[in-house]
Amino acid sequence: MKFRKLAIFALMISLVGGIMPLSAQDEPVTMSLWVRDSTVLVEALVDGWNETHENQIELTVIPASEFVTKMGAAVAAGEAPDIASIDLIYTPAFSSAGQLTDLTELVDQLEYVDDLSPAHMTLGEYEGRNYAVPFAAEGSFLIYNTDLFTEAGLDPENPPTTWDEVLEAARAISALGDDIYGYYFAGSCAGCNAFTYLPFIWASDGDVLSEDFSEATLLDDPIVREALELYRTMWDEGLIPEGASIDSGENFTNAFASGNIGMAGTGAFGIDNYKSNYPELNFDVTYIPGKEGGTASFGGGDVIGIPSGSEYVEEAWEFIAWALSEEVQLELYAGNNQLPVRLSLSDNEYFDADPRLKLAASTLSVGHTPYSLVYNDLFNDANGPWLLMIQVAIFDGDIDGALDEAQQRFTEIMEG
Amino acid sequence: MTALQSLQGLSWIQRRKITGILFVLPTVIFVLIFFIIPLLMTFFMSFHDWPLFGDRAFIGFDNYVDLTTDRQFLKSLDFTARYTLLVTPPIFILGFILASLVRHNIPGIGIFRTIFFMPVVIGLGVSSLLWVWLLNDQVGIINRFMLDMGLVTKPQLFMAKPDSAMAVVILSVVWKTVGFTMILLLAGLQGIPDELYESAEVDGAGYFQKLLYITLPLMRRTIALALILSVIGSVLSFDQFYIMTNGGPRNSTISIVYWIFNNSFTYFKMGYGAAMSIVLLVILVILSAVQFYLLRDNT
Numbered sequence: 044m045k046f047r048k049l050a051i052f053a054l055m056i057s058l059v060g061g062i063m064p065l066s067a068q069d070e071p072v073t074m075s076l077w078v079r080d081s082t083v084l085v086e087a088l089v090d091g092w093n094e095t096h097e098n099q100i101e102l103t104v105i106p107a108s109e110f111v112t113k114m115g116a117a118v119a120a121g122e123a124p125d126i127a128s129i130d131l132i133y134t135p136a137f138s139s140a141g142q143l144t145d146l147t148e149l150v151d152q153l154e155y156v157d158d159l160s161p162a163h164m165t166l167g168e169y170e171g172r173n174y175a176v177p178f179a180a181e182g183s184f185l186i187y188n189t190d191l192f193t194e195a196g197l198d199p200e201n202p203p204t205t206w207d208e209v210l211e212a213a214r215a216i217s218a219l220g221d222d223i224y225g226y227y228f229a230g231s232c233a234g235c236n237a238f239t240y241l242p243f244i245w246a247s248d249g250d251v252l253s254e255d256f257s258e259a260t261l262l263d264d265p266i267v268r269e270a271l272e273l274y275r276t277m278w279d280e281g282l283i284p285e286g287a288s289i290d291s292g293e294n295f296t297n298a299f300a301s302g303n304i305g306m307a308g309t310g311a312f313g314i315d316n317y318k319s320n321y322p323e324l325n326f327d328v329t330y331i332p333g334k335e336g337g338t339a340s341f342g343g344g345d346v347i348g349i350p351s352g353s354e355y356v357e358e359a360w361e362f363i364a365w366a367l368s369e370e371v372q373l374e375l376y377a378g379n380n381q382l383p384v385r386l387s388l389s390d391n392e393y394f395d396a397d398p399r400l401k402l403a404a405s406t407l408s409v410g411h412t413p414y415s416l417v418y419n420d421l422f423n424d425a426n427g428p429w430l431l432m433i434q435v436a437i438f439d440g441d442i443d444g445a446l447d448e449a450q451q452r453f454t455e456i457m458e459g
Numbered sequence: 460m461t462a463l464q465s466l467q468g469l470s471w472i473q474r475r476k477i478t479g480i481l482f483v484l485p486t487v488i489f490v491l492i493f494f495i496i497p498l499l500m501t502f503f504m505s506f507h508d509w510p511l512f513g514d515r516a517f518i519g520f521d522n523y524v525d526l527t528t529d530r531q532f533l534k535s536l537d538f539t540a541r542y543t544l545l546v547t548p549p550i551f552i553l554g555f556i557l558a559s560l561v562r563h564n565i566p567g568i569g570i571f572r573t574i575f576f577m578p579v580v581i582g583l584g585v586s587s588l589l590w591v592w593l594l595n596d597q598v599g600i601i602n603r604f605m606l607d608m609g610l611v612t613k614p615q616l617f618m619a620k621p622d623s624a625m626a627v628v629i630l631s632v633v634w635k636t637v638g639f640t641m642i643l644l645l646a647g648l649q650g651i652p653d654e655l656y657e658s659a660e661v662d663g664a665g666y667f668q669k670l671l672y673i674t675l676p677l678m679r680r681t682i683a684l685a686l687i688l689s690v691i692g693s694v695l696s697f698d699q700f701y702i703m704t705n706g707g708p709r710n711s712t713i714s715i716v717y718w719i720f721n722n723s724f725t726y727f728k729m730g731y732g733a734a735m736s737i738v739l740l741v742i743l744v745i746l747s748a749v750q751f752y753l754l755r756d757n758t
Contacts, residue, residue: 112724115511136727140513231707286596289618291705420726426706426713434709438619 071097074125074355074362077114078345079107083312084179084381085128088366091375096365098358100126107234108292111136111419118142123350126359128178131166131346132418138169139416144349147173149360153367158385162342162412175348176363177384181310182340182406183238185332186317189325191216191223191305202329205336206243206273209306213282216305225282225305228274230438232292233430237422238341239308239331240433244270245411246333251429251453256414259453261432261446268446269334271436278437288438291425300324310343311403315380318397328399330406342410344384382407420456428452498740501733509730511723522734531710532735535718542625542714543693549633550689554640561641562648572645576638583635587702590631594618594703621711624704628712632699636692640685647681648674683754687747694743715739 078085089102103124105113111133117123118137129137137143150156150173163177189199195215203209213225229235244250249266252259261267277283284298299307300321308331317324330338347366349359365371372383377393382404389404415421422429432449436442469477505522509515526532561572578586593599596614605611617627655673664672675682697716700706706713706721713721719739723732 115727116724118512137512140510142512231705285616285619289596289616289708417726424721424725426710426721431710434707439709 071099072355072358073099073101074359075101075103076126076128076362077103077105077110077117077124078128079110079130080104081107081312083315084376084379087379088371088375091371092362092365096361098355098361100362108425111423118350121352123352125349125353125355126347126362127350128345128347129175131163131175131177131342131344132412132415132422134166134175134346134348135169135414135416136419137348138167138174142351143174144351144353144356145172145174146176146349146360150176153364155367155385158387159367160342160344160384160386160407160410162407162410163344163346163384166412166414167346167348175346176367177344178347178363178366179345180342180382180384180404180407181238181312181344182342182382182403182410183242183308183310183331184340184403184406185306185329186299186309186313186326187212187306187329188216188299188302188304189327190302191219195219195305199327202327203306204329204332206247206269206332206334209332210273210276213277213305214280217280217282223303223305224284226277227283227287227298227304227307229290229292229295230288230434231290231425231430232295233425233427234423235292235295235308236433237429238310238343240270240274241413242308242331242339242341242411243273243333245339246331246337247335248333248337252413252415257457259450259457261450261453266334268442271433271442271445274433274437275440275442279440288434299326311380311382311400314397314399314403318380326399328402330402330409338406338409340406340410342407342412344382415457417456417459421453428456501736504730504733505737506734507730509728509733511727511729515730518730522731523738525731526734526738531713531718532715534710535713535715538712539694539696539714542629542696543690545625546629546632546693547686547689549629550637550640551686553633553637554644554685557637557641558644558648562645572642575641578635579638581635583632583698584702586631586635587699590627591703594627618704619708621708624708624712628699628703631703632696636689640689643685643688644678644681647678650681651677679754679756683750686754687750690746690750691743694739694746 076085076089085102085104089100093099107130110130114123114127114129114137123142134143153159160177160180163175163180164173167173167175167177185202187199187202192199192202192212195212195218197212197215203212209226216223216225228239241251244264244266247266247270249264249270251261251264251267284304286294287298290298296309296313296316298304299309299313300317302324314328317326331340332338347363349356349363353359367384369385369388372385372388373391373393375381376383377388377391377400380393380397380400382400383389383391386404386407389401389407394400394404413422421427424430428449431452432445434445435448436445439445506517506519507515508518508521557575561568561575581589593601594617596602596616602611602614606614615623617623651674655677656669659669659673695716696714697720700712700714700717701720704712706717715735716739719732719735722728722735
């Protein structure tokens with residue numbers, strides 16, 4: 044009697060178990076994609092994919108400052124998303140801890156692999172294997188208000204190309220009125236300043252880290268001190284609004300939009316924002332200058348990867364390859380004022396119509412990106428040594444103290 | 460023999476014991492799951508290099524040794540101590556004044572007790588976010604008020620200087636928590652019989668004498684409880700700094716729990732954070748024991 048019950052039970056289980064895998068293969072899957080809120084084009088991209096594909100993508104947007112913590116916690120809890128768009132500078136930390144799927148074979152099959160943004164590809168590598176590919180590209184540059192330039196007697200067709208010229212322009216514009224300032228930067232935002240301030244140093248052939256990224260060169264490299272002195276001078280002379288000292292990033296793009304700021308550092312997201320939301324604002328863009336000339340940029344943005352343990356590696360790669368395809372790069376990226384991650388595609392009809400985007404795209408080829416397993420602790424942490432150094436040197440005026448403390452703390456963190 | 464039959468064979472005393480244990484069991488299980496086990500896990504983690512993701516390694520007491528040379532940890536201990544010393548007196552004095560005001564059961568007094576208690580209910584995170592915007596230099600009503608009243612000539616950046624940042628955080632926390640201390644002290648006040656005051660007045664006692672010789676001594680236990688809860692809360696403070704000051708300016712407002720948070724979830728060094736948590740626990744246990752001893756009832 045009992046044996047019969049058991050046999051029927053076993054038969055039913057095997058029938059169900061046998062049917063399920065068959066149906067799973069035919070059912071469209073829903074994949075989760077996590078992205079930080081500062082990566083703007085993703086909603087349009089996901090909508091575009093969902094409309095034309097059976098497999099669906101569920102998008103979750105996370106505040107940028109919490110992304111690493113939330114992603115790390117999810118990975119630790121075994122609840123990582125199926126696809127993740129990660130700020131490229133965090134990728135070494137994730138890939139070195141085995142948190143991303145090895146994509147090397149899939150990447151090698153892409154015919155345009157050499158055309159992909161070099162900064163992203165480098166940051167997506169770990170010990171010779173690829174763990175992520177470019178998804179959103181941002182290079183930093185200076186944006187300036189052409190109306191204020193004209194009013195101040197400056198030539199909007201010839202923006203500053205040296206630090207002295209930046210200083211002179213800032214002085215001329217600030218002299219226009221009480222509420223008008225020549226320069227702006229978010230004084231309490233660590234990442235914003237990594238993006239827009241480090242290039243000043245790089246453009247002058249200086250750096251805060253050694254070439255192999257193993258040591259801090261804050262005390263050894265005189266350019267670092269001089270860069271701090273440049274901003275300190277502008278602050279001291281009142282060329283920057285007071286509120287900038289406590290701006291932790293919320294005002295990063297809005298300040299320039301007010302029309303009272305002469306120059307500020309930004310990325311292509313700024314061009315998109317101002318074009319779309321502040322059409323009366325007249326602005327142009329130029330490269331971030333070195334001390335005596337030369338240019339550099341922070342090669343930033345997001346890479347996209349597949350967290351380890353994802354059930355949908357093939358399906359996720361379909362989405363990634365689709366996003367990198369020429370049609371999507373032109374229509375959905377360039378068409379929406381976003382930089383294509385394939386360098387050759389920055390020459391397109393949309394950018395021909397707006398040369399500012401062309402310049403923005405060209406910054407990717409002079410883009411530097413620090414490769415560090417502790418990038419977050421050093422450069423993005425609100426309590427980290429990069430931001431502290433900037434604040435103590437520029438707002439408190441203690442450049443020596445700032446450099447000493449930063450060098451010590453950088454070294455402590457990098458030694459683990 | 461079934462269970463019921465074996466139970467019936469026990470003596471009345473043994474059955475009482477089993478009943479007692481059964482009554483306490485739910486709470487014991489709760490404390491076990493939500494306190495004892497996590498505590499033991501934290502203790503275990505503190506002896507490891509335990510990254511948030513990746514492989515972990517046993518390193519013995521290394522985390523604890525590293526704490527002694529961690530400059531920010533020592534700064535955080537100092538800051539948290541100063542903060543606790545600064546925030547506790549206003550909460551108590553204001554709490555006591557409010558409790559005295561709402562002590563007597565006159566009609567409508569419930570409205571005031573509710574109003575004073577309401578901020579307690581909204582959660583420290585929400586309160587901190589509220590104050591961020593109240594204090595904002597461009598849209599905050601506090602600056603608007605000060606400018607309109609002529610108290611200042613330009614909007615104040617409260618978070619720009621260490622002293623003003625600490626002051627406004629204390630202000631927001633006092634506003635948020637004074638109602639809770641008020642309720643605790645109120646309970647203590649209402650426990651004092653009116654006859655004691657009446658007979659003291661007959662003997663010619665004034666307000667301060669009644670306060671010093673009747674009220675405070677009889678409220679010793681209530682004050683002890685309120686004080687210990689308040690001190691523990693201040694030592695464990697985190698939300699208000701994380702949301703209002705981001706630990707600034709110049710990392711001057713990083714409390715111990717804030718530093719534990721950073722180490723565990725920003726730098727992903729969970730073993731190190733665990734060690735810090737254990738040290739904090741020991742500090743709090745000692746602090747509470749000292750307070751219990753000093754405020755013990757000698758009656």
